[in-house]
Amino acid sequence: MPTPATGDGSTVDVLIRLLDDVPVPSYAHPGDAGADLVTTVDVEIPPQGRVMVPTGVSIALPDGYAAFVHPRSGLAAKHGVTIVNAPGTVDAGYRGEIKVTLLNTDVAEPVKLVRGDRVAQLVIQRVERARFLPAETLPGSSRGDGGFGSSGGFAGR
Numbered sequence: 370m371p372t373p374a375t376g377d378g379s380t381v382d383v384l385i386r387l388l389d390d391v392p393v394p395s396y397a398h399p400g401d402a403g404a405d406l407v408t409t410v411d412v413e414i415p416p417q418g419r420v421m422v423p424t425g426v427s428i429a430l431p432d433g434y435a436a437f438v439h440p441r442s443g444l445a446a447k448h449g450v451t452i453v454n455a456p457g458t459v460d461a462g463y464r465g466e467i468k469v470t471l472l473n474t475d476v477a478e479p480v481k482l483v484r485g486d487r488v489a490q491l492v493i494q495r496v497e498r499a500r501f502l503p504a505e506t507l508p509g510s511s512r513g514d515g516g517f518g519s520s521g522g523f524a525g526r
């Protein structure tokens with residue numbers, strides 16, 4: 370068995386308020402990036418409909434961090450449920466309840482979720498803030514202004 374490369378396994382302390390009888394968000398496995406968030410309400414999302422659900426938590430991130438509300442792949446693959454604004458951005462200064470705007474992409478089947486279901490995962494990351502420096506021209510690069518499929522699309526197309 371190859372030895373896994375070592376990381377620093379660092380963690381950051383984040384103050385959390387539980388606004389409802391919900392578990393503290395937790396990581397399902399060691400090394401997971403996302404801590405699961407639950408809905409505090411029962412909802413039925415109609416086909417191609419969207420519903421914003423509360424999670425029962427608010428947090429205070431340290432300066433220089435943000436939290437990102439990501440979809441869960443199981444809900445996406447099994448039921449077609451994603452998040453409209455994925456990933457949602459939780460700013461370090463935000464003290465309100467974290468909410469998730471769920472979208473049912475299925476064209477035929479409604480999706481029923483009940484209080485306590487895990488609907489999203491919160492990824493905490495360090496973020497840089499930019500000092501934007503206006504410039505008349507930008508330095509050249511290999512990519513230049515190529516984008517939007519400039520490097521090729523799907524096989525044969």
Ligand SMILES: O=c1ccn([C@H]2C[C@H](O)[C@@H](COP(=O)(O)OP(=O)(O)OP(=O)(O)O)O2)c(=O)[nH]1
Nearest residue numbers: 438454456457458459460463466467468469470
């Ligand atoms: O999925 C999300 C996205 C955002 N938020 C909260 C935290 C975030 O700090 C705040 C504002 O989010 P954002 O900046 O994405 O929304 P906006 O439409 O730009 O609103 P604002 O003018 O309040 O910044 O809403 C959530 O609870 N869930």
Ligand SMILES: [Mg+2]
Nearest residue numbers: 458459460463
């Ligand atoms: Mg904003």
